[in-house]
Amino acid sequence: MGWNSWNTFKANIDQNLIKSTAQTLAQKGFQDAGYSYVLLDEGWQAATRDASGRQQPNATRFPDGIKSLADYIHGLGFKIGLYSDAGIYDCDFYPGSFGYEELDAATYAEWGVDYLKYDNCGGFAAGTLPVQERFWRMASALRESGRDIFYSLCEWGHQFPWFWADQFSESYRISGDIKGSFAADSSGVCQTAYCLNTGYAGVSVLTMIRKMRELSRFQKPGSWGDMDMLEIGTGTMTEVEEQTHFAFWAALKSPLIIGADVRNLSQSSLDILLNKEIIALSQDDAGVAVNYLPDISTEGQIQIWSGPLSSGKSRLVILALNYGDEAADIKIPRRGIQGLSNYTASRYTVRDVWGAKDLGSLGDLGEEIVLRNVRSHETKVLVLSAP
Template sequence: MKFNSVVLLSLTSPCLGKIAAAKPQMGWNSWNTFKANINESIIKPTAETLVSSGLAKAGYEYLILDEGWQALTRDGNGRQQANATKFPSGIPALADYVHKLGLKIGIYSDAGIYDCDFFPGSWGNEELDADTYASWDIDYLKYDNCGGFQAGTQSPGERFSIMGNALKNTGRDILYSLCQWGNQFPWFWADQLSDSYRMSGDITSSFAKDNSGVCKTAYCLNTGYAGVSVLTMIRKMRELSGFQSPGSWADMDMLEIGTGTMTEYEEQTHFSFWAALKSPLIIGADITKISNTSLGILLNKEIIAINQDDAGVAVTYLPALSSEGSIQIWAGPLSAGSFGHVVLALNEGGNATSITIPWSGIPELQNSTRASYKVRDVWAAKDLGTIQTGITLLNVSSHQTKVLIVSRA
């Protein structure tokens, strides 16, 4: 039998640029709040707050500098360099400061000649830039797709794999996070070369309202690049949750919790679905000014445990139990204990309602000989006891999600 050489290479070559993240990464990124207007006086207090607030202890270990850290030109040796006004101490000194706090540090670049704000991208300089990041003790690279002028002649898989190879060849473990906005359906190829990949255009700080032109599904090429609401991002994952697996995660973009645009129930729903769908949990708010309510949501240990569960299985949308535009029911298995499932029940409508979930409607429970299960309401932090046949959740508020852990009685 004669094998195609490309296929044979894909079967035998190790994954590129990956540290094979067994669980979705957690951390903080500067973009949502500060855009490109970042500097040392923002980043250092944020790093300190990650520690003092308890976020680092809860698992938010990466502090990521997004776009805006660079000078407009490379240095005399052709290397990317920090903006000396914004970062007078330099990136190596900042990395050392962050590491001494017990955190890891991330940085941003682009698979084009320029990044989105026309700072130098890494196209054609991948090995040089990867070596630079390694020499600075960088732990994480967010790699964007603006300025991808070679996109017409080279596929995203080819362009992003070049940096993946370069990172691997540095010998340093650098988590490789792609930011290609769901372009070219990365769930089919990005797991071969990265630790996470964006499955959609940029999120906006809105629970239900998209910007104009946003596509509601995952399979619509690049229609509606930016301005995706929380509800639409969840809708897109109906088609993609089955692709989630340890080693490379579909990234639903940064969390908008704490930006002051959502109710408490909406922020709970946002966090619940990002966690249960196994998206990376990257905070986008200014945590030095975040409310106690929003901080409490981000620190909820039981929701974080769902995201970091050893099985790495995302919940699945259950259309037979759901009603479009009204009720969404999702469920999936957990590895913790002898048996466990997580069930999400979202009231998408505008008024409070009751939601009934029969155990027979959850695929993994359909063939079970058990008729009753122990149930815990996670957000209420309350054990509901042993419940037979199914459960009716009373008075679920608009945009509220009930998160249930269902286990053997």
Template sequence: MELIALCLIINSLCVASRLAVKPQMETSANTEAIGWNSWNTFKTNFNQSTIEDTASTLVSTGLARAGYNYVVLDEGWQALTRDSHGRQQPNATKFPSGISYLADYVHRLGLKLGIYSDAGIYDCGFYPGSYGFEEVDADTYATWGVDYLKYDNCGGFYANTVSPQERFLTMSYALKNTGRDIFYSLCQWGNQFPWFWADQFSDSYRMSGDIKSSFNSDSSGVCKTAYCLNTGYAGVSVLTMIRKMREISAFQAPGSWADMDMLEIGTGTMTEFEERTHFSFWAALKSPLIIGADITKISSTSLAILLNKEVIAISQDDAGIAPTFLPNISVEGSVQVWAGPLSSQNSKCVILALNYGNNSTDITIPWGQIPTLQNFKSAQLKIRDVWAEQNLKTTGMEIKLLNVSSHQTKLLVLSAIQR
């Protein structure tokens, strides 16, 4: 579909779905926010103090005010066995006050609590999964005051007589039957191409294997495309995650979002340009924005990236449409150009121009190659360079971006000039 057609119809789009009207950053009554997850930094080595410190830091840094409102306990919160009533229970050493206490704590801060389980008999670390206990576990989470469930599929290897779709659907029904609004996030690593089915009963779904804290270096055996049987269970770089989205960005729509996994911004493995590129694409491509760093130790540079209001606004644009990769303007192995419609106020389109080569380069974007711009003259549009915080001038019928550094993305928002 041409971008001009998308821009013309965005104001008439209306897609209703559960909690995920926007990609999990907005804080209004109709949408839900994503904030932080324990896995990237702490794996299973976290406890009550970790969560309390993180929750208070979300508030004190302004991250909560910017929309990062969930505090998600990933794998490692559980005891190794269920209680005498068959219920999951927290590790008493790590969480001596229990999960209800923790939910009350984060709720008093104006935040929400997320928790983790698995659609199999066990989870990835052989803690009890929810297979066969879906209603019991959903009721337990609701009683504790949980607001979000990350639902993994490691244990599917031990419950493989039932399809992932059926097991995920069972938990969806169980959550709805509690009467509590619990955001439902699938973690199935892009297995069986979930963009074709997961939107029927989830609020977000993982479109690939786990992200690696690296801009362009994958672990061994990671598949570069979205449509492959080996989805790259773990070790997918930022650049490969972006590459996979070329094929499926058109599936993004209000109601259920393709999740590109957690943000590695602030983990100390990327340059400032790489972190900006990371955030630009996750926001523009409508992935949930889930911080994976230890925010109690995050640098001021990384924090400023996560707090950038203009980038967050692109994520939360009312149209909910992800940009499209434009191969005719891009140069494989060197430059990627993406463009897509915006609907907020006078904004028309967003353009991302990424130099993923090894050297600085100039990037020229011909006016006529962006379908949305074909009916506009340069004098009719304002071009905002988001990261530079300045407006650009056009040269004739093209946008000329000079000396774009290696791994830098120029994030542009084009708006109509009001006469």
């Protein structure tokens, strides 16, 4: 959980922006809610390495250096992250880390960096090596750096990292970059996970969710499929769309990395990002993602997902998404949810999380749970709890 500069600011960042953002994260309750990382994406680097071949910050934007900024961020109780690339250059043609992995990892460790987002632009000669080898080289260098640095692969789902990234990284992007759109993709974006066009920079929220139908079972502690940063608070979606966005990222166990300018959030976006019950789904002790249930879903209209919970009294979560064009009633048969028919109905209470209300015992709701007038693009989140 944390914040990243890219979605809103692209490469236009400086130390004052990062400091004021960190201050806001602390003041507005994000730190207390569990958001712990402040991540600098592209834009922090100088155009060239120094005389010793080391990465160096842009002296105009970061005149005090990254070590000083890291000390400041740590002083507020956060961790700090940087961006680099497995190619010769990064996406804006600043120096990548190919051929400099050990030196760069040692430099980041010396600066006090806690997280590395590692991109896949600028392959060129580096592209003659398999993507797995280029990303493994930095993993090895980070392990030898003497500092515990979270390693986040950003290679856009290229060559299906859910099959191999768990061997040397903590998270991996499942697809191309997210777009600030709930349902409209950029041209040519493939909606499934297993395709060569991963959608470099135009994947909608709904398509990210669609791709996870095939990938949710790969989620596990220590290696998380990353659906990319949250577009909540960027002014591109309605309130119920932002709720759907947050609920699925949390229940699917994707990292929760805010992409908005937290200094200028609406109250509704702030309330969504700080919702403790949804965050609890993300941070549940079991670490098991919800799975799509095609037998009780209707393609093009209704999606039903469910999964187990183990923290506190919570035992099961159900997500019911209306992604049709009109409001609709959603009926969830108990026999369609794995294990639900075996529960002692009177012992389990059902809570509507976004509605912030209890719906009664499972037994009171009968053989199917009926959700009335669910709005277009709205997701109902139901949590079953035992006494």
